[in-house]
Amino acid sequence: MRSQSRIAFYLLLTPLVLWLGLLIIIPHIDMLLISLRERISFGVYETSLTQYEKALTEPLYLRTFARTAVMSVLATAITLLIAFPVAYYIAKMAKGRLQQVLFMLCLIPFYVSELVRTFGWMILLRETGIISNLLQWTGLADQPVELLYTDATMMVGLVYTSMLFMVVPLVTTLESLDDSVVEAGYDLGGNGLSVLREIIIPHAMPGIVSGCIVVFMLSLGNYLTPTMLGGKDSLWFTEMIYNQFIVRSNWELGAAFGFMLLLLSSVIVWGMLRLTGRTLKETMG
Amino acid sequence: MIPSIPQSRSFRLAYGGYVLLFFVYLALPLTVVAVFAFNDSQFPSLPWEGFTWNWFFGSERPQIGVFHERGILRAVGTSAFVALCVAVLSVAVGTSNAFLFNRYEFRGKGLLYVLMLLPLVIPGIVLGISILVFSSTLANGLWDLAQMDIQALRPGLLLVVLGQFSFITTIATLVISARLQKFDRTLEEAALNLGADRLTAVRTITLPFLAPAMIGAVVVAFLMSFENFNTTLMLVGSDAPLTIAMFDRLKEGSTPLLNAVSLLLMLGSSLLALLVILFQRKP
Numbered sequence: 001m002r003s004q005s006r007i008a009f010y011l012l013l014t015p016l017v018l019w020l021g022l023l024i025i026i027p028h029i030d031m032l033l034i035s036l037r038e039r040i041s042f043g044v045y046e047t048s049l050t051q052y053e054k055a056l057t058e059p060l061y062l063r064t065f066a067r068t069a070v071m072s073v074l075a076t077a078i079t080l081l082i083a084f085p086v087a088y089y090i091a092k093m094a095k096g097r098l099q100q101v102l103f104m105l106c107l108i109p110f111y112v113s114e115l116v117r118t119f120g121w122m123i124l125l126r127e128t129g130i131i132s133n134l135l136q137w138t139g140l141a142d143q144p145v146e147l148l149y150t151d152a153t154m155m156v157g158l159v160y161t162s163m164l165f166m167v168v169p170l171v172t173t174l175e176s177l178d179d180s181v182v183e184a185g186y187d188l189g190g191n192g193l194s195v196l197r198e199i200i201i202p203h204a205m206p207g208i209v210s211g212c213i214v215v216f217m218l219s220l221g222n223y224l225t226p227t228m229l230g231g232k233d234s235l236w237f238t239e240m241i242y243n244q245f246i247v248r249s250n251w252e253l254g255a256a257f258g259f260m261l262l263l264l265s266s267v268i269v270w271g272m273l274r275l276t277g278r279t280l281k282e283t284m285g
Numbered sequence: 286m287i288p289s290i291p292q293s294r295s296f297r298l299a300y301g302g303y304v305l306l307f308f309v310y311l312a313l314p315l316t317v318v319a320v321f322a323f324n325d326s327q328f329p330s331l332p333w334e335g336f337t338w339n340w341f342f343g344s345e346r347p348q349i350g351v352f353h354e355r356g357i358l359r360a361v362g363t364s365a366f367v368a369l370c371v372a373v374l375s376v377a378v379g380t381s382n383a384f385l386f387n388r389y390e391f392r393g394k395g396l397l398y399v400l401m402l403l404p405l406v407i408p409g410i411v412l413g414i415s416i417l418v419f420s421s422t423l424a425n426g427l428w429d430l431a432q433m434d435i436q437a438l439r440p441g442l443l444l445v446v447l448g449q450f451s452f453i454t455t456i457a458t459l460v461i462s463a464r465l466q467k468f469d470r471t472l473e474e475a476a477l478n479l480g481a482d483r484l485t486a487v488r489t490i491t492l493p494f495l496a497p498a499m500i501g502a503v504v505v506a507f508l509m510s511f512e513n514f515n516t517t518l519m520l521v522g523s524d525a526p527l528t529i530a531m532f533d534r535l536k537e538g539s540t541p542l543l544n545a546v547s548l549l550l551m552l553g554s555s556l557l558a559l560l561v562i563l564f565q566r567k568p
Contacts, residue, residue, distance in 0.1 A: 105308055111558050112554060114512065119539070213406070221515060
C-alpha cells in the first residue's frame with residue numbers, strides 16, 4: 001500500500017514538474033541568458049550587460065517603459081473607481097433575479113475575443129464612426145472628428161478590456177459583507193461616507209487587491225489595445241518587445257525588454273501584496 | 286447604503302442612472318460590431334446602406350460572406366484544432382495537479398503551489414517569447430549536435446499549443462481543485478472498505494464527482510485558447526489561428542466581413558457559456 005501510494009505520488013508529480021520546468025522555468029532562464037549576451041560577429045557571442053545598458057540609456061526605450069507603467073497604474077485606478085459602485089450595486093442593492101442578471105451581463109464581454117471588443121471601439125470612434133456622426137448630427141461638430149489614436153481612447157479600451165476582472169472579485173467580497181454590520185455603522189452615528197470608509201472598503205480590501213493586481217497585469221501586458229487604439233505617440237512596451245523580436249530579429253535586446261517587463265510587473269504585484277499584507281496564494285488561489 | 290437604510294430619492298435615481306450608463310458602456314462596442322455585420326456597404330461604418338445577409342452567405346465579389354471565404358474558414362479550423370488540443374491537455378494535467386495538491390503532503394509543496402500560480406502573473410507576451418527563445422535554442426542545439434532540423438520546434442502550431450497550455454493549465458488546476466476540496470473523502474474510504482482498490486475507487490467515485498468541474502474547465506480552456514492573442518502572436522508560424530488572421534485583416538482596413546465573423550464568434554462563445562451554466566445547474 002505504502003509503495004503503491006509512492007508510485008501514484010510520482011506519477012502525479014511528473015506532469016506538474018514537466019509543465020513548470022519545460023514551459024515556464026527553463027524558458028525564462030534561457031531568456032535571461034540570451035538577454036545577457038552581446039553579438040560580436042556571426043555566431044560569436046559574449047556575456048555582457050550591453051542590452052540592459054542600451055535599454056536604460058536610450059531615451060525612447062526608457063520613456064516607453066515609464067509611460068507603460070504609469071498608464072497601467074492609471075488604467076487600474078480608473079477601472080477600480082468605475083467598477084466599485086457598480087459592484088456594490090450588484091452585491092448589495094440589487095436582489096434576487098435582477099442581481100443574477102446584472103452579474104451575468106458583466107461576464108458577457110469576457111466571453112468575446114479582445115479583438116472583437118477593440119474592433120467595436122474602432123467602429124465607434126473612428127473619423128467616419130458612430131460618435132463622430134452623432135456629434136455632427138447634433139451640431140456639436142461641423143466636420144468629422146477623429147477620436148481614435150489618442151491616449152484617452154487607449155485608456156477607454158484598456159479599462160473596458162479589464163473591467164470584468166475588477167467587478168467579479170469586488171462583487172464576491174462585497175456579497176459576504178453582512179447588512180447588519182452596515183446598519184450598525186449607521187446606528188452608531190456614522191454617515192454614508194464614514195460607513196464607506198471604515199466598514200465597506202476595509203471589508204472589500206481582498207477583492208480590491210486581487211482585482212487591481214489582475215487589471216494591472218492585463219494592462220501592462222496588453223498589445224492589441226495600444227496598437228489598434230493608441231496613436232503614434234502612445235507606443236506600449238509590449239509593442240517594442242514585438243518589434244525587436246519579430247520585425248528586427250534582435251532577440252538579445254527583445255529578451256532584455258521582456259525581462260524588464262517581467263521585473264516591473266513582479267515588483268508592483270509584490271508591492272501591492274506587501275502593502276496589504278496578503279500572499280499570492282490567498283489572492284490568486 | 287443598503288436598501289434597509291433610507292436614501293434620498295435623487296441619490297437613488299443618480300445611482301441607478303450610473304449603473305445603467307455602465308451597462309450601456311459594456312454593451313456599446315459589441316452592439317455596433319453586431320449591427321454593422323448587416324450593412325450593405327464595403328465599410329463597417331455609417332452611412333447605413335441597407336440590410337443584407339451577404340457578409341454571411343454572399344459568394345460574389347465584392348461581398349464574399351464568411352461561409353465562402355476560404356482564409357477565414359481555414360483559420361477557424363486551425364483555432365478549433367489548437368483549442369481542442371489545449372483543452373484536453375490542460376484539463377488532464379490540471380486534474381493530476383489537483384489530486385497532487387489535495388492528497389499529498391510533501392516537502393516543497395508550498396513552493397510548487399506558488400510556481401503553479403506564476404503563469405497567471407507573467408504577461409502573455411513574455412510567456413510567448415520565452416518559449417520561442419527556448420525552443421529555438423533546442424532546435425539550434427540539435428542541429429549543431431546531430432544535424433537534425435526539427436521543424437516542430439520552429440514557430441508553428443505545436444508552439445502555439447504549448448504556449449497557451451502553459452498558462453491555461455493553471456486555470457484548469459484552480460477550477461478542478463476547488464471542486465476536489467469539496468469532496469467528502471469518506472465516500473472513497475467506503476468504496477475501499479467494500480473491497481475496491483484505490484484506482485477503482487477514484488475512477489468510480491471521485492472522477493464522476495469531479496466531472497462537472499472538468500467539463501467546465503474544458504469549455505473555459507477552449508474559449509481562452511480560441512480567444513488568445515498575445516502568446517499566440519509570438520509563436521505563430523504560417524498557419525494563423527482566427528484571432529491572428531482577423532488582426533492581419535484589421536490592419537489592412539476592415540470590411541463588414543470581420544463584423545460577421547465577430548458576430549458568429551459572440552454567438553458561439555455565448556452558446557458554450559450557456560451550456561456550461563445549464564450543465565452546472567443540474568445537481
